[in-house]
Amino acid sequence: MENHTIAERHGCEVVRRGQPNQCAMDTHYRATLRRLEDAFQARFAAAGSPADIAGGVPAFTFLPSRDPSHGDFASAAALGAGKQWRRNPMLVAEAIAADGLDGLPQVADICVAKPGFINLRMKAEFWIDVLRDAVRAGTDFGASDLLKTSGPILIEFASPNPTGPLAIVQGRSGSLGAALVSMLRFAGADAQAETYVNDAGAQLDQLADSLYARYATLCGLDRALPENGYGGAYLVDVARALLERDGDRWLKTDEAQRRTALGEFARDFILAEQRKDMDRFRVHFERWFSEASLHAAGKIDEVIHKLVRLGHAYEHDGAVWLRSTEFGDDKDRVLRRSDGRPTYLAADAAYHSDKLERGYKLLINILGPDHHGYVVRLAALVAALGYPGSLEVLIAQQVTFKRGDEVVAMSKRAGNVITLREVLDEVGVDAARFYFLARAPESHLVFDMDLAVQQSANNPVYYVQYGYARIASIFRRAEESGRLRALARSREAADIGLLSHRTELALIRRIATFDSFVADAARARAPHRLTEYAREVAADFHSFYTECTVLGDDESLTSARLSLCSVAKTVLRSSLELVGVAAPDRMQPKGSPSATDEATSSMPL
RNA sequence: GCGCCUGUAGCUCAAUCGGAUAGAGCGUCGGGCUUCGAACCCGAAGGCUGGGGGUUCGAGCCCCUCCAGGCGCGCCA
Numbered sequence: 001m002e003n004h005t006i007a008e009r010h011g012c013e014v015v016r017r018g019q020p021n022q023c024a025m026d027t028h029y030r031a032t033l034r035r036l037e038d039a040f041q042a043r044f045a046a047a048g049s050p051a052d053i054a055g056g057v058p059a060f061t062f063l064p065s066r067d068p069s070h071g072d073f074a075s076a077a078a079l080g081a082g083k084q085w086r087r088n089p090m091l092v093a094e095a096i097a098a099d100g101l102d103g104l105p106q107v108a109d110i111c112v113a114k115p116g117f118i119n120l121r122m123k124a125e126f127w128i129d130v131l132r133d134a135v136r137a138g139t140d141f142g143a144s145d146l147l148k149t150s151g152p153i154l155i156e157f158a159s160p161n162p163t164g165p166l167a168i169v170q171g172r173s174g175s176l177g178a179a180l181v182s183m184l185r186f187a188g189a190d191a192q193a194e195t196y197v198n199d200a201g202a203q204l205d206q207l208a209d210s211l212y213a214r215y216a217t218l219c220g221l222d223r224a225l226p227e228n229g230y231g232g233a234y235l236v237d238v239a240r241a242l243l244e245r246d247g248d249r250w251l252k253t254d255e256a257q258r259r260t261a262l263g264e265f266a267r268d269f270i271l272a273e274q275r276k277d278m279d280r281f282r283v284h285f286e287r288w289f290s291e292a293s294l295h296a297a298g299k300i301d302e303v304i305h306k307l308v309r310l311g312h313a314y315e316h317d318g319a320v321w322l323r324s325t326e327f328g329d330d331k332d333r334v335l336r337r338s339d340g341r342p343t344y345l346a347a348d349a350a351y352h353s354d355k356l357e358r359g360y361k362l363l364i365n366i367l368g369p370d371h372h373g374y375v376v377r378l379a380a381l382v383a384a385l386g387y388p389g390s391l392e393v394l395i396a397q398q399v400t401f402k403r404g405d406e407v408v409a410m411s412k413r414a415g416n417v418i419t420l421r422e423v424l425d426e427v428g429v430d431a432a433r434f435y436f437l438a439r440a441p442e443s444h445l446v447f448d449m450d451l452a453v454q455q456s457a458n459n460p461v462y463y464v465q466y467g468y469a470r471i472a473s474i475f476r477r478a479e480e481s482g483r484l485r486a487l488a489r490s491r492e493a494a495d496i497g498l499l500s501h502r503t504e505l506a507l508i509r510r511i512a513t514f515d516s517f518v519a520d521a522a523r524a525r526a527p528h529r530l531t532e533y534a535r536e537v538a539a540d541f542h543s544f545y546t547e548c549t550v551l552g553d554d555e556s557l558t559s560a561r562l563s564l565c566s567v568a569k570t571v572l573r574s575s576l577e578l579v580g581v582a583a584p585d586r587m588q589p590k591g592s593p594s595a596t597d598e599a600t601s602s603m604p605l
Numbered sequence: 606g607c608g609c610c611u612g613u614a615g616c617u618c619a620a621u622c623g624g625a626u627a628g629a630g631c632g633u634c635g636g637g638c639u640u641c642g643a644a645c646c647c648g649a650a651g652g653c654u655g656g657g658g659g660u661u662c663g664a665g666c667c668c669c670u671c672c673a674g675g676c677g678c679g680c681c682a
């Protein structure tokens with residue numbers, strides 16, 4: 001979907017770089033950058049002829065240079081203007097640069113390159129100020145209100161069917177959604193997590209019947225599974241629990257009554273297991289929303305009537321149809337079947353109506369790849385309810401599971417899906433979270449279990465964690481030798497100016513962009529950028545660590561480097577927390593399970 | 606048949622608004638520990654970004670077309 005307008009469509013005040021904003025907590029880095037952009041915006045306008053200006057002056061923005069040899073910040077604004085104004089970009093850029101360093105704070109050098117780039121190199125004092133600023137922010141460094149919105153956002157994801165164990169796709173959807181919620185909050189948005197439990201309809205009856213078959217078998221009866229039943233072995237455990245609680249009384253009970261009771265028993269049992277897995281996977285929801293509760297409260301009828309009243313639904317052939325073609329669907333969709341039963345879509349209508357009435361300004365749904373055909377009618381639904389454009393859908397693409405050379409086919413009914421729990425048992429929570437998140441949501445990923453297990457020792461996640469643990473270790477040693485207190489008393493702020501090593505400056509440069517980086521990644525719905533960022537911060541730190549001794553003889557330099565370490569530590573910790581990975585003070589010995597990662601082994605779900 | 610997603614180094618994947626010489630990890634090869642944790646660092650090799658055409662100062666990214674893979678097109682959920 002058009003990610004450049006998603007937020008604006010809903011009236012969210014999305015703050016973009018280059019635009020003025022009233023950010024309460026503004027870093028020296030961002031404030032300076034904005035002043036530079038403002039200064040250049042003025043030069044930019046002056047560089048155009050009156051005829052050009054009439055057509056508008058593009059926003060002048062700087063980005064951190066990718067290649068350090070290009071300086072610290074680069075702008076391609078003149079290239080854009082060259083196109084718009086039909087003028088040689090190189091000449092535009094030169095005109096802009098002609099005023100030199102006039103009115104540019106903390107800039108050491110300005111130059112124009114090849115097709116029309118404008119490059120800035122900052123004075124060392126700028127980077128020192130940036131770090132000083134970060135030290136002052138303490139453990140809050142990186143938190144911002146860059147994505148402050150006019151209303152709350154609700155993210156719905158990993159919605160499970162309570163008919164079996166959580167599958168690997170729920171792992172992907174779960175880690176994606178949870179990270180997105182964390183990142184949005186970190187950037188100042190009001191975001192909440194919710195999951196929708198499909199605990200109504202025929203599938204629950206099938207679940208009940210399947211459970212009964214297992215139960216009867218345990219009771220010594222020869223009973224085959226129903227045709228479209230759930231064949232997974234997990235139902236044997238559920239049946240055992242049922243037998244233990246109720247004995248064989250259900251063998252003699254009336255079928256309708258039994259079906260209801262067993263359906264509920266299975267649902268509750270499985271749901272409890274699913275919650276356990278989600279907890280262990282560190283995915284938390286403000287609410288597990290029950291579909292059945294909508295039926296029970298009459299919300300389905302209500303919303304169908306509402307849609308009819310609004311003229312967006314009509315009766316035809318004894319059924320009630322949503323006029324989704326009005327909103328771009330290729331055909332209308334049934335809300336109520338001719339036999340009177342509501343469709344799944346009708347329940348979704350009630351659910352989304354409920355969400356909107358609770359005051360959410362933006363709904364983000366993360367769906368599995370097999371539901372992408374559902375997106376248009378869902379959007380139609382929300383529009384018909386009077387909230388056009390307030391739904392955004394993300395597709396968490398498929399996960400292909402591989403073990404050896406064998407691609408494991410996913411069949412839910414047959415029960416041979418790879419469960420989230422299996423994955424967690426084999427590779428651990430941290431590695432699993434990182435693995436899912438390190439790829440773009442829309443990429444089709446191959447989960448090679450052998451590779452994941454084998455690589456778990458040199459998985460990127462441990463690289464990042466190791467960086468964090470190393471810093472923690474430095475502070476432990478500093479504390480043991482009594483230097484920490486002495487250093488705290490020293491003139492820390494002044495000492496920071498001593499930092500000048502290549503690796504020190506590289507680390508500061510990386511750290512400086514943390515807040516805007518998280519905000520950008522959240523806005524792009526791209527948590528995978530954050531895992532990459534964390535890896536880069538760790539890489540910069542590891543280089544610094546090998547090149548520079550932190551706890552050395554020079555007390556002032558030690559003080560300065562400890563300050564740098566403290567900020568790096570904060571950034572690593574926050575990054576890891578945002579993606580749901582533990583930040584350990586010590587690395588566990590290889591091969592031993594992480595202390596934060598206990599296996600759930602109550603049953604082989 | 607129509608629609609959505611994907612195709613980038615041997616493998617798994619990145620690449621910000623269309624920006625500069627397409628980057629990481631794993632694997633391979635070569636170096637580096639008497640010192641804060643070597644789960645680390647430094648370096649090298651490895652690419653017609655599936656093929657072809659187009660748009661422009663500039664295309665992995667946008668448009669057209671073809672090829673390959675996945676998924677979806679119910680009064681199922």
